[in-house]
Every structure is written in C-alpha cells, then in structure tokens.
Amino acid sequence: MITTGILLFDDVEELDFAGPWEVLTSARQDGDVVVTVAEHDRPIRSAKGLRVVPDHTFDTCPELDVLVVPGGQGTRRDDDDVLVKWLAARAERATWVTSVCTGSFLLWKAGVARGRTVTTHWAFVDTLRAKGDITVVDDRRWVVDGNLVTAAGVSAGIDMSLWLVGQLYGEEHARDVQHFIEYYPEPPFTGRR
Amino acid sequence: MITTGILLFDDVEELDFAGPWEVLTSARQDGDVVVTVAEHDRPIRSAKGLRVVPDHTFDTCPELDVLVVPGGQGTRRDDDDVLVKWLAARAERATWVTSVCTGSFLLWKAGVARGRTVTTHWAFVDTLRAKGDITVVDDRRWVVDGNLVTAAGVSAGIDMSLWLVGQLYGEEHARDVQHFIEYYPEPPFTGRR
Numbered sequence: 001m002i003t004t005g006i007l008l009f010d011d012v013e014e015l016d017f018a019g020p021w022e023v024l025t026s027a028r029q030d031g032d033v034v035v036t037v038a039e040h041d042r043p044i045r046s047a048k049g050l051r052v053v054p055d056h057t058f059d060t061c062p063e064l065d066v067l068v069v070p071g072g073q074g075t076r077r078d079d080d081d082v083l084v085k086w087l088a089a090r091a092e093r094a095t096w097v098t099s100v101c102t103g104s105f106l107l108w109k110a111g112v113a114r115g116r117t118v119t120t121h122w123a124f125v126d127t128l129r130a131k132g133d134i135t136v137v138d139d140r141r142w143v144v145d146g147n148l149v150t151a152a153g154v155s156a157g158i159d160m161s162l163w164l165v166g167q168l169y170g171e172e173h174a175r176d177v178q179h180f181i182e183y184y185p186e187p188p189f190t191g192r193r
Numbered sequence: 194m195i196t197t198g199i200l201l202f203d204d205v206e207e208l209d210f211a212g213p214w215e216v217l218t219s220a221r222q223d224g225d226v227v228v229t230v231a232e233h234d235r236p237i238r239s240a241k242g243l244r245v246v247p248d249h250t251f252d253t254c255p256e257l258d259v260l261v262v263p264g265g266q267g268t269r270r271d272d273d274d275v276l277v278k279w280l281a282a283r284a285e286r287a288t289w290v291t292s293v294c295t296g297s298f299l300l301w302k303a304g305v306a307r308g309r310t311v312t313t314h315w316a317f318v319d320t321l322r323a324k325g326d327i328t329v330v331d332d333r334r335w336v337v338d339g340n341l342v343t344a345a346g347v348s349a350g351i352d353m354s355l356w357l358v359g360q361l362y363g364e365e366h367a368r369d370v371q372h373f374i375e376y377y378p379e380p381p382f383t384g385r386r
Contacts, residue, residue: 014218015374018211018243022347025207025241036243043236043246048218050211050229053236053244101375122375141379153375154215158348163381171382178384181208182294182315182346185378186334188356189364191371 001031002168004066005090007103008038008054009083011047011074015154016100020068023161026177027169037061039082047072058086066164067094070157071101071121084109096164098149100157107150108134117145121153158183194224195361197259198283200296201231201247202276204240204267208347209293213261216354219370220362230254232275240265251279259357260287263350264294264314277302289357291342293350300343301327310338314346351376 004024006017017036025034038044038054045051056062067090088110091097099107104120107113108131117135120128125138137143142151142160151160162183166174178184197217199210210229218227231237231247238244249255260283281303284290292300297313300306301324310328313321318331330336335344335353344353355376359367371377 013215014211015215018207018215021241021243022206022208022211034241048214048227049248050214051246051248053246055242055244122372141377153373155351155374155376155378159379159381166381175382175384178380178382179315180346181348183348183378183380184334184384185348185376185380186352187371187376187378188352188359189368189371191368191377 002065003032003062004034004068005037005056005061005064006034006068007070007087008036008044008052009074010045011072012044012070013047013072013101013154014050016070016072016103016157017068019155019158020070020098020100020161022181023158023165023177024066024068026180027165027173029169033062035061047074058082064090064094066096066168067091067098069099069103069106071099071103071105075102075105080109088112094147096147096149098151098160098164100151100160101153104128104150107148113148113150116148117143118148118150119143119152120150123153195258196225196255197227197261198230198249198254198257199227199261200263200280201229201237201245202267202273203238204265205237205263206240206265206294206347207243209263209265209296209350210261212348212351213263213291213293213354215374216351216358216370217259217261219373220358220366222362226255228254240267251275257283257287259289259361260284260291262290262292262296262299264292264296264298268295268298273299273302281305289340289342291344291353291357293344293353294346297321297343300341306341306343309341310336311341311343312336312345313343316346
C-alpha cells in the first residue's frame, strides 16, 4: 500500500500539482491513497486562481511514502517556516521525495536538496544554482538523485510522475496509465526552446 | 477582452480541466478572464477526488467567448438536465466551443456536436459513434469543425488549448505559453498506442 501526499499552498502553480495528481491517482492499486495536504484546511488559492480544498492539514496528514512538492509563485515567500519545517520532517521519512518546477526551491530550503543534483523551471536555473551547495541540471525533464526526483517546469511533472509509476508499480502499469490519460503529446508548435 | 469558462461537475476528470486551465490562464492578456463554473457553489469532487471551489454557478457566470467542457465519469449520468440545458444555451452564444475527452458526450447531449466531426477518449470512440448523427475521428489529438474544437483523452486538452491560444492570440504568444509551461514532453514510455 502506497500513500502519496501532494503539497498545496497559496500560489502553487496549477499544472505542477494537477499533472502528478492525475498520473499518480490513475496508477493507484488496492489500498493506495493519494492525498493533497496544506498547512490549513481552508481552500488554497493557486497561482492562476484555481481554489482547491486540501484533503489534510499538516497535522492530520498520514505518513507518506511519496511526497510531491509542486512549484509556483508560492514557493517564493519568506513566511513559510511552518511549511519548510513540515517538509523537512516528512521528507526524511518518505521513500521518494519529488518536486516539480520551483518546488525544488522548497526542498532546498528544507535541506533535502542540499548537496544533491536537481532540476527546476528553466527561468530559475541560475537562481537555484546561485544558492550554492546544489547541482542544477538544465537539459533534462527530470533528474534522479537517490530517492530525490526533481522535474523541470510545470508540464514536466507529468513525465516525471510516469517514470515514478514505473518505479513503484513496474513499467507495464506505467504504460497502462499513460494509455489511460492518452499521453501521446503533439504540441502544435515547437516552442522557443 | 476574452472571457473563458471551464465547466466543472462532480466526477470531472482532473487533467481534463487542469490542462486547459493552465494553458488558457497563462495566455491571458489585459482584461482576459478564465473562470470555472458549476451548477452549484459548493466544491465539486473530481473523478479522482480533487475538490475544487467553482468561481461561478450557472446563474452568476458571465457571458463566455470560449467554453471548455472537460470529460470524466461525471459525463455519464442521467440527471444532468440542468447542466445540458445551460450548456446548449451558452454554446450557442460562444465564439469557440471546446471539449476534452468525453466532454464531447455532453456536447452531443446538448445538441452542439450533432452533425459535426469530433474526437473523444480512445475508449469511448465506438460509444459516441453509435449515437449516430456525429462523425468521430480516432487518430487525432484534436479536431476542428467550424467553431467546435474537440480533443482526445485527458492530456490532449493541453495540445488543443495551445492550438486555441494560437487562434485567439497568434502563434508567437502560443509559443510563449508553451515555453512558460515547459511543454516539451518526453514520456518515459511509448505507451500502448
């Protein structure tokens, strides 16, 4: 039985948590649980305005095997001591600790990402590197360093989560999940990469 | 100024609405608004359990230029007369009417998709075809038929929404949005296609 917690906070970027949520909930097998968790039980207001009611507060959250830390504007505030302390404690006991986008900054604050190799949103690679005591890769969708798995910006959380499903349940199951969510992407443009 | 409404209902599939939400809110320019709308003002409970507080009820929802109809288990119920009637009325006045996944079934119920060419989640292509009076394509991420744009399953809503941003704001802006959400997907597996 696998228990996964996805951290929510005000100004979290929507797809940062919704991508992993979709993949990891679709992968659930008997008894597996995926929950959202936030400091308070009021609805959080995401970066683009989506309001989500968290399943648990920090106090009521069950023990987590997998911890997902999304990014967004809300990772760049100074008054997050309670969140950072909770994160440090829970990350220590989790089997897998993951982040999407600038969620890696919260893992750095919590000490989890210090001395490790990670990635983050392209626009924040230099800022994270400048913090020191961390190696930031800028050409990968996700980076694995031991039990720490960090994804690049926003949509990269989907790729990373599918990879994690492969680790947790095996590749065949991950392929089934990919098929269920029809993840055969065809972006209409090539972007600016 | 563009006003976009994303329909929510109990058992809506999470990524079906969160993908377009991320893309369309990231594309907003001065005065543009993207809102979620549901029949009631209580939090809806999505298919995998995510609880979202809608911005508007059917009664308070502003006029919509773009209407997004996600899919999910909640499209397959019999007691959705109020929703279907609202959808029919709003679709008639919208500039663009779009669906993701089995959202196309709601557009069929509302009459909007009758006599048109659409797509849907791969597992529901035959069921939608069997309804008659509709052409269902099964090999495309999204299908454009006049002002009706329908996407394939779950994650295809991201591709479709980026295409729509290109129509609404021009291709350069769509490329900027794609870059912001780092949508350069690299699924770790090939799936079962």
